[in-house]
Amino acid sequence: MDGPSWSQGAGILDLVHDSIIVRDLDDRILQWNAAAEALYGWPRREAVGRNLHDLLHCRDPERLKVMEAGLHAHGAWEGEITRTTRDGNPVRIDVRWSLQRGHDHSGPCVVETGRDLTARRAAEEAAQLTEYRYRNLFQAMSVAFFEVDFAGVGPLLLPLRDAGADLRSHLAGNPDLVREAMRRSRVLDVNAKALSLFGAASPEEMIGGDVDRYWPDSSLPVFAEALVETFEKRPHMMTETRLRDLAGSELDVLFTVSWSPESRRSGVLLIGVIDISDRLRAERMLRQVQSDFAHAARVATLGELTASIAHEVNQPLAAIATNGEASLRWLARPEPELEEVRRLAGRMVADARRAADIIARIRGMASRASPEPVAVAVDDLVTETLAFLDRELRIREVEAEVHVDPHLPLVSGDRTQIQQVLVNLIVNALQALDQVPARDRRLALRLHAADQAVRVEVEDNGPGIPEGETTRLFDSFFTTKPAGLGIGLSLCRSIVEAHGGRIAHETAGRGARFVFTLPAAVGAEPFETHPARPEMSTHTKV
Amino acid sequence: MTPDRFVSIVEDDESLRDALLGLLRSMGYAARGFACAEDFLAVQDGRCGCVITDIRMPGLSGIEMTAQLRRSGFDVPVIMITARDDPALEQQARAGGALCILRKPFDSEALLDCVERALAA
Numbered sequence: 076m077d078g079p080s081w082s083q084g085a086g087i088l089d090l091v092h093d094s095i096i097v098r099d100l101d102d103r104i105l106q107w108n109a110a111a112e113a114l115y116g117w118p119r120r121e122a123v124g125r126n127l128h129d130l131l132h133c134r135d136p137e138r139l140k141v142m143e144a145g146l147h148a149h150g151a152w153e154g155e156i157t158r159t160t161r162d163g164n165p166v167r168i169d170v171r172w173s174l175q176r177g178h179d180h181s182g183p184c185v186v187e188t189g190r191d192l193t194a195r196r197a198a199e200e201a202a203q204l205t206e207y208r209y210r211n212l213f214q215a216m217s218v219a220f221f222e223v224d225f226a227g228v229g230p231l232l233l234p235l236r237d238a239g240a241d242l243r244s245h246l247a248g249n250p251d252l253v254r255e256a257m258r259r260s261r262v263l264d265v266n267a268k269a270l271s272l273f274g275a276a277s278p279e280e281m282i283g284g285d286v287d288r289y290w291p292d293s294s295l296p297v298f299a300e301a302l303v304e305t306f307e308k309r310p311h312m313m314t315e316t317r318l319r320d321l322a323g324s325e326l327d328v329l330f331t332v333s334w335s336p337e338s339r340r341s342g343v344l345l346i347g348v349i350d351i352s353d354r355l356r357a358e359r360m361l362r363q364v365q366s367d368f369a370h371a372a373r374v375a376t377l378g379e380l381t382a383s384i385a386h387e388v389n390q391p392l393a394a395i396a397t398n399g400e401a402s403l404r405w406l407a408r409p410e411p412e413l414e415e416v417r418r419l420a421g422r423m424v425a426d427a428r429r430a431a432d433i434i435a436r437i438r439g440m441a442s443r444a445s446p447e448p449v450a451v452a453v454d455d456l457v458t459e460t461l462a463f464l465d466r467e468l469r470i471r472e473v474e475a476e477v478h479v480d481p482h483l484p485l486v487s488g489d490r491t492q493i494q495q496v497l498v499n500l501i502v503n504a505l506q507a508l509d510q511v512p513a514r515d516r517r518l519a520l521r522l523h524a525a526d527q528a529v530r531v532e533v534e535d536n537g538p539g540i541p542e543g544e545t546t547r548l549f550d551s552f553f554t555t556k557p558a559g560l561g562i563g564l565s566l567c568r569s570i571v572e573a574h575g576g577r578i579a580h581e582t583a584g585r586g587a588r589f590v591f592t593l594p595a596a597v598g599a600e601p602f603e604t605h606p607a608r609p610e611m612s613t614h615t616k617v
Numbered sequence: 618m619t620p621d622r623f624v625s626i627v628e629d630d631e632s633l634r635d636a637l638l639g640l641l642r643s644m645g646y647a648a649r650g651f652a653c654a655e656d657f658l659a660v661q662d663g664r665c666g667c668v669i670t671d672i673r674m675p676g677l678s679g680i681e682m683t684a685q686l687r688r689s690g691f692d693v694p695v696i697m698i699t700a701r702d703d704p705a706l707e708q709q710a711r712a713g714g715a716l717c718i719l720r721k722p723f724d725s726e727a728l729l730d731c732v733e734r735a736l737a738a
Contacts, residue, residue, distance in 0.1 A: 389700040392721070393633050393698075396723070396724075401640040401643040404643040404644060469629070469675055
C-alpha cells in the first residue's frame with residue numbers, strides 16, 4: 076500500500092519539525108511523521124490507512140472541494156485550514172499540498188507539510204499582552220520610569236575595561252568621563268509620573284534628551300556605580316540619591332535600575348525613580364520632634380525641681396551678700412579687722428564657685444542633646460546626678476547608698492540623655508519615699524558590669540508599684556502620680572533603647588526597683604584604676 | 618539687749634549660717650548657730666532674744682518650729698528667711714507669728730532692721 080520510497084524515507088521525515096503527511100488520491104493516509112503525531116495526537120499506526128479529512132474532522136467540506144480543485148489544477152495548494160486533534164481541540168494549520176505523479180511502483184500521491192499556527196499565534200498574542208502590560212505598568216505606576224538608550228556608553232567605557240582598567244576607581248577619578256557617559260545616555264521614553272516629578276509639561280521636553288541635566292555633581296558617584304554594575308551584569312540596583320528636576324530643584328529619590336538579558340543586548344535600561352522627599356522630610360521632622368520632646372521633658376523635670384534649684388542658687392548668693400556686708404562693716408571700724416575681712420573674702424570666693432557649679436549643672440540638663448556619642452563613665456554620671464539632686468535628697472533626709480562594681484566598662488552615648496534617665500528614676504524614687512517615715516527611707520543605686528554592658532539599678536523602699544500597673548509603666552502618658560504627666564519613664568525607655576539597652580521594673584521587697592542596661596562601648600577597656608573612684612560601696616557626701 | 622542675750626540662727630546651710638553669724642558679730646551682736654530646728658528647740662535657756670530661721674529645712678520647718686515654741690510658751694520674736702517665691706508659704710509664715718519674712722538673697726540692712734525691731738519688742 077504505502078510506497079517503498081516513502082517508507083524508506085520515514086526515518087528522515089521524523090527529523091523534520093513540520094508535520095508531513097502523504098496520502099493517495101482517495102485521501103487515504105500513506106505516511107505520517109513524528110511531527111504529525113505530536114501535532115494531531117494520532118500515532119502513526121492508527122493514522123496510516125485512514126481517510127485524512129475524516130480523521131482530522133476538517134470542518135469546511137465546501138472549502139475542501141475548492142482546495143482539492145486547486146491542487147489538481149495547479150499541482151499544488153497552500154493556505155490555512157482548521158482541523159481537530161484526537162483530543163478534540165481545534166488547531167489552525169498552515170498547509171502546503173503538492174501533487175506527486177506516480178513512480179514506477181507507486182501511484183500518484185499528495186504530500187502535505189503543515190505548520191501549527193495556534194502556538195505561534197498564542198506566542199504572538201502573549202508577546203503583545205506582555206508588551207501591553209509592560210506599557211500599562213510603565214504609564215500607570217506611581218513610579219517615574221525612564222527607558223534609557225545606553226548603547227552609546229559601551230564604546231566609551233568598554234575599551235577602558237578591556238585595557239584592564241578598574242572601571243570603578245577610574246570613574247571615581249574622572250567626573251568628566253561620567254558626565255560624557257550621561258550625555259551619551261538618551262531618554263527613549265518616560266511615563267506620566269516622570270513628567271510630573273521632573274516638572275515637564277510634555278514628553279517632548281524629556282524624550283530624546285540626554286540624562287546629564289538630571290544629575291547634580293553630588294550624585295555623580297551613584298551614576299558611576301550604575302555604569303559599573305551594568306558592565307558587571309548585575310540584575311538590578313537600588314539606592315537613595317538626589318536628582319535635579321527640569322527647574323533645577325533637587326529631589327530626594329530612590330533610584331533603581333533593572334537590567335534584563337534582552338535589555339542588556341539592546342542597550343536599553345529601565346530606570347525607576349521614586350520620590351522620597353516626603354518620607355525624608357517626615358523622618359527629619361520626627362527626629363526634630365523626638366529631640367524637642369526630650370528637651371521639653373528635661374525642662375519639665377527642671378520645672379519640677381525649680382524650688383530646689385532656686386534654693387540651691389540662692390543659698391550661696393545670700394551667703395556672699397551677707398559676707399560682703401559683714402566685710403564692709405569690719406572695714407568701717409576705726410581699726411579695720413583685716414583678718415576677718417580676709418577670711419570672709421575667702422568664703423565669698425568659695426560660695427561664688429559653688430553657685431557657678433550649680434548653674435553649670437542646670438545648664439547641662441537644659442541643653443539640647445549633644446549629637447555625637449561619647450564614652451561615658453556611668454559611675455561619674457551617678458555622682459554628678461546625686462550632686463545635682465543633693466537638695467532633694469537632703470530635704471528628705473535620704474542618703475543614697477551607691478555600690479559600684481570596680482571593673483565597670485565605659486558606655487557609648489549621650490551624657491545628657493543618660494543623666495536624664497538617672498534624674499527621672501531618682502526623682503521618682505524620692506517622691507515614692509515621701510510616703511515613708513524619714514528614718515526608714517532607703518535609696519540604693521547599684522552599678523554592675525554585666526555581659527558587655529553596664530547594669531544600673533535604682534531601688535527605693537517606698538510603697539512600690541501596684542501589681543496591675545507594672546506592664547503599662549513605660550507607656551507614654553501613663554502615670555501613677557496625681558500631678559504626673561506620664562512622660563518620664565516613657566522617655567527613659569526611648570533613651571535607653573536608643574542606646575541599645577533595655578529598661579525594666581522589678582519588684583524589690585516592698586519597694587520599686589528600676590533596672591536599665593547600657594551596652595559597653597566597643598573597644599573600651601574596663602577601668603582598672605580610677606582616681607577618686609569608690610571601690611565597692613560608698614555613701615555619697617556631696 | 619543685755620549682754621547675756623543672743624540671736625539664734627537656725628539654718629541648715631553651713632556656709633550661709635556662718636555668714637549670718639559673721640554679719641551679726643560685725644554689728645556687735647552675740648549670736649549662736651543651729652543646723653536644724655530640733656537642735657535649737659533642745660536649748661531653751663531663756664537667753665535667746667531673737668531667732669532667725671530658714672523656712673524649709675530637713676526635719677521640722679521654720680514654721681513648725683515656731684508653732685512648737687509658741688505651744689511651749691516661748692514668745693521669742695522670729696524672723697523667717699526663704700529661698701522660695703511662694704506667697705502662700707509667706708502667708709502661712711506670717712499667720713504662724715513671724716515678725717519679718719525675708720527672701721534670699723536678702724538685703725543685710727533689712728535683716729539688721731528686723732533684728733533691731735525684734736530685740737526692741
